[in-house]
Amino acid sequence: MTTTAPGLKAPSGSRPPKPGPRWAVWIGIAVAALISVYCLVAIEFTLEPLVTNLTNGQVVIEQFLNPNWEFVWRVRDQWLVTLEIAIIASLVGCAIALLLALMASKVTAPTALYRVMKIVLAIQRSLPDLAWVLMFAAIVGTGPLAGILALIMFNIGVAAKLTAESIDAVDPGPVEAAQAVGATGMQRARVAVVPQVMPSFVSYSFYVFELNIRASLVIGIGGGGGIGEVIRVQLASFNFENISAIVVALVVVVFILDQLSRTIRRRLI
C-alpha cells in the first residue's frame, strides 16, 4: 500500500514491464570464468618460480641490463635491410590490398565476389606471420626475399580488411549519383568510392609500415632477414648483451615511429 503525497494521483495499474534480469551478462561472466579456470590449470599456472627461480633468471636479466651498445652500430647494414624490407612490403602490399578491398566490399563488388573475397581474406589473416615466413623461406630460401613476401601477405591481410571496412562505411550518395549516370561498376568505384576512402587508406598504409618494423623481429627469427636475423644468431649463442642493445634500439625506433605515424595520420584524417 503506497502512500501518495496530497494532490498526487495514486499510480494507475499498468506499469511498463520491468526489464528481465540481464542473464546474458551473468552467463557471459560464468562462461569466461570457467574458461579461465580451465586454461589456468591446463598451462599449470603458478607464480612460484618468481620466488624459487628468481636467481636463475637473474643471470640472464643481469646480462640484459648490460647492453653492448657497440653492437648496434656494428650491424647497421641489417637495420637498413629491415627498413628496405618494410618499405617494399608496405608499398606493394598496400597497393594489392586496395584492389582486394574493392573486391571485398558490398559497395563495389557483386554479391558473389565480395562474399568469396571476405572469406579468402579471413583465411589469409588467420595464419600468423611466422607461418608465412617459414613458408616463403621454404620456397625461395631464407633471407630478405622471404621476409618481403611474408610481410606482403601480412600487409594485405591487415590493410585489405581495414580498407574494406572503410569502403563499407562510405557515403552512398555519390555512388548512387554515379549509378544514376550509367557508369560501370569499375567507374563507380574509381570516381565515387576511391576518393572517399583515400585518406583512410593512406593512414592505414602508414600504420602497416609501422607494423612491419615491429614485425621485423618475428620475420627475422623465422628466416626472413633483417635485424631479426641478427637476433636469431645472437640468441643461438646466448649473447644477451648484444640482444639487449639491439632490442633497446628497436624499441626506441618503434616508439619514435609510433609518435610520428600518429601525427601524420591525424593530419590526414
Add this chain to the structure above:
Amino acid sequence: MSGHAALARGPVTRPAGVPKAPSKLPKTLGMLTTLAVLLLCIWAVDAPWSRLLDAPSAFADYLRLMSEGVFANPTLEPQRDYWVTAGEAMLESLQMAWVGTMIGAVLSFPVAFLAARTISPAPVVAVTRMLLNVIRAIPELIIAIAIMMPIFGFGPLAGALALGVGSVGTLGKLSSEAIEAVEPRSVEAVSSTGGSKLQVIWWGVVPQAMPEILAFWLYRFEINIRAGAILGALGAGGIGSILSQVFRLRNWEQVGVTLAVIIIVTVIVDQISARVRHRIIAGPKGAASEHRDPVAEMG
C-alpha cells in the same frame, strides 16, 4: 550569361573565360619520388629476385602436397597423428592466449583509470601514458626471452605471462580512451547524489565504458593467439613450436594439416569473438556505436 544554342548532342566549343588549372607538379613529383624510393630499396636490398621465377611452380607443388595431406583420410595413420598433434598444439596456443589476455586485462584495468584524463590528475596521466607507450613498444618476444623464460622455463606459462605483460600497454591505452569517452552527464548524475570518488567511478563510469573495454579484451585475445606463435617457436609451446619443426622437416602433408588446423580454429574463434563483440557493443538497446577509426583503436 549569354544565350546558348539549344542542347546539341556531341562536341561543344569551350566557352571563353575558363579558369586556369592548378599545377599537377606536386602530385606527379610525389608519385615519382615514391616510385624512386621503391626502386632504390629493391636494388639495395640485394635479394635473389630471380628465385621468384621458380617460386610459383614450387609453390604449386607444395600446395598440392599440402592438400593431399589435408584431404587424406584423417582416421588413418600418419594423418591422424598430424591432426592430433596440431590440434593439441593449437589448444595450448588458445590456453596461452586466454590466460595472457586475462592477465593483461586484470593488470590494465586499474592502470587505465590512472591514464584517463577525466579521472586522474594530469601528471599521473602523463607518466602512466608514457609508461604504457614504452611497454607497447617492447615486443612480447623480448619479454619472453629476457624475463619469463629464464624464470619460468619453457612452456606455455612463460608464454602466457609474456603475452599478459605485453598486452597491458595496448589494453591500458585503449581502455583509458574508452573511459575518457564516457559522457560527463552520467558521471555528474552519480556524483551529484554525493558518493566518494571510487563510488562515482564504479557506478557512473564503469558501466558506460565496460562494453567497449570488453570488446578490446576479446580483440586482444584474437591477436594474442597469433602473437603466441612466435613465442612457441622459441620454446613457449603452442602451435609455434610445431610450425618450425614441421617446416624444417619439409613434411608437406603435415604442413598442410597443421596450417589447416590453424586456419579452421582461428577463423572460428575470430567469428565467435566478432559476434560477441558486436552484441556487447550493440547493447540491449541494439543501437550500433558510431564508426570509429579502427586504426586508432588498434594502437
Add this chain to the structure above:
Amino acid sequence: MPPVRSPRTSARSDRRRSMITFRDVHVTYPTGTKGLDGVSLEIPDGEFVVVVGLSGAGKSTLVRTINGLVPVTAGELEVNGRRVDGASRRELRRLRAEVGMIFQSFNLVTRVSVLNNVLMGRLPHTSTLATLVGAYGGANKDIAFDALDRVGIMEKAYTRASQLSGGQQQRVAIARVLAQQAGVVLADEPVASLDPPTANAVMSDLRRVQRELGITTVVNLHFLDLARSFADRIIGMREGKVVFDGTAEQADDRVFEEIYGRSLRAGDVAAAAVSIEGQQGEPAAEA
C-alpha cells in the same frame, strides 16, 4: 562525330511526342509496402512536371522508377522509346546515360574538384581505362566547362566541392546533368536542404535551363508554392496513386488539401518571395 541534332524547342512535331509513358505500373518493395499502385501517365517531351504528395505517397518512387533506380514490379514503363521494366543491366546503363538526376543531398564527391564532379556526367562516354587514370580528354572537358558556364559557376571549376555553399553544390549537380546531354532530367527533392531564397534560385535555374534546352523535367517537391510557381503540370500522388493531374493554375489550396488528406501547414510552403518566371540570368548572390 555524332550528328548534331536540331534544337528541340523549335521542333513542334517533337513536342507532343511522349517522352515518358507509364502503363498501369505497380511497384512493391521487398518489405511489402506498395510504392506505386497502378499508375498510368504520359509525359510529353519538353514538359516541366512537378510531383507533390506526402512522404511515402509515392512521389519519390515515381521519379526513381523512371531511371530504374527503383525496379518496376508490374506494368510497363517506357522512357524515350526504351522499355525500363525488365531492362538488363547494360540497357539500364544506356538509359541512365540519357537521364540525368539531381538529389536532395546533392550527392557530389566532396573531396574532389567541381570539374571532376561535372565530368562524372561524361562517364558513359569515357572508356573504363581512361576513367581509371583520370584522362577524360579535351572534348569531354569542353562539354563540362560549357555546362558549368550555363549554370554560372565556371570560375569555381577547380575548387573543391566541399567548399561550396548548398545552392552552389546543387548547381554543380545541375551542371553534371547538363554534361550528360540528357534528354530527361529527374530531381528528387532538389531544394529540401536549402533555405527559401536559395531554393527559389535553384528552382529558377532549373526552369531556365529546361526552357533553353527543352529537356523533359520531372521534379519531386514538397513545397507547394514552388510547385505552383514553376510547374507546367502538377501531379498529385497519394498512397501510390495519382489523385490529381493538371496545370498549376488548376491546383489551388483545396486541391492540395485533397492530395494531402489534411489541411495545409506552414511546412508545406517555402515562404519567401515567390517568383513566376525566375530571375532571368541573375542568380541570387550566394546561391
